[in-house]
Amino acid sequence: EAQVTQNPRYLITVTGKKLTVTCSQNMNHEYMSWYRQDPGLGLRQIYYSMNVEVTDKGDVPEGYKVSRKEKRNFPLILESPSPNQTSLYFCASSLIRSLGVGEQYFGPGTRLTVT
Amino acid sequence: EDKVVQSPLSLVVHEGDTVTLNCSYEVTNFRSLLWYKQEKKAPTFLFMLTSSGIEKKSGRLSSILDKKELFSILNITATQTGDSAIYLCAVGYNNNDMRFGAGTRLTVKP
Numbered sequence: 001e002a003q004v005t006q007n008p009r010y011l012i013t014v015t016g017k018k019l020t021v022t023c024s025q026n027m028n029h030e031y032m033s034w035y036r037q038d039p040g041l042g043l044r045q046i047y048y049s050m051n052v053e054v055t056d057k058g059d060v061p062e063g064y065k066v067s068r069k070e071k072r073n074f075p076l077i078l079e080s081p082s083p084n085q086t087s088l089y090f091c092a093s094s095l096i097r098s099l100g101v102g103e104q105y106f107g108p109g110t111r112l113t114v115t
Numbered sequence: 116e117d118k119v120v121q122s123p124l125s126l127v128v129h130e131g132d133t134v135t136l137n138c139s140y141e142v143t144n145f146r147s148l149l150w151y152k153q154e155k156k157a158p159t160f161l162f163m164l165t166s167s168g169i170e171k172k173s174g175r176l177s178s179i180l181d182k183k184e185l186f187s188i189l190n191i192t193a194t195q196t197g198d199s200a201i202y203l204c205a206v207g208y209n210n211n212d213m214r215f216g217a218g219t220r221l222t223v224k225p
Binding site for chain 2: 031033035040041042043044045048050056058059090096099100101102103104105106107108109
């Protein structure tokens with residue numbers, strides 16, 4: 001089954017404790033992206049990647065890191081989480097079409113709470 | 116600044132009504148506009164629009180893009196309670212940038 005998986009689905013942590021949220025897709029998509037979703041703000045892009053070893057900042061990259069060592073995996077790293085990073089996080093992947101990024105397939109989401 | 120604005124932010128209708136959701140945008144080097152539906156989980160893809168005036172249709176849902184006036188509409192006819200969701204508009208621009216609007220929360224009452 002074609003899918004995007006994220007782990008963990010729920011995480012409660014404390015300020016400053018490094019964490020990683022994993023993301024994996026089995027569709028051989030070139031494009032992968034991370035978003036955070038907060039009430040009233042829609043989805044805001046954190047980082048995206050066009051292919052292996054190619055990553056770019058989105059609209060809200062501060063406090064986050066990513067890596068793309070393999071095509072299928074795109075982990076999100078919070079080196080020193082803070083309470084303002086409490087949010088619902090989505091990973092997504094897509095083919096790259098002639099007119100840019102196509103329809104994105106989203107993972108199930110990770111609800112992160114930082115106390 | 117690049118932006119995507121959806122309206123209304125919230126809408127309550129009764130089953131059988133027809134609704135129109137709006138998405139306007141101001142971005143550099145527009146490439147595509149996409150609509151997604153989000154229920155209590157991850158967004159799912161509805162339509163991708165790249166050309167003006169060509170309607171995309173799927174059942175009771177349809178969408179059209181106006182690249183001159185910089186907006187798109189999503190129509191839902193004969194609404195059902197299962198249409199209750201947040202509808203998200205996203206615009207692809209420049210090389211591969213993607214920006215989402217804040218979404219429209221649609222509630223369909225029996």
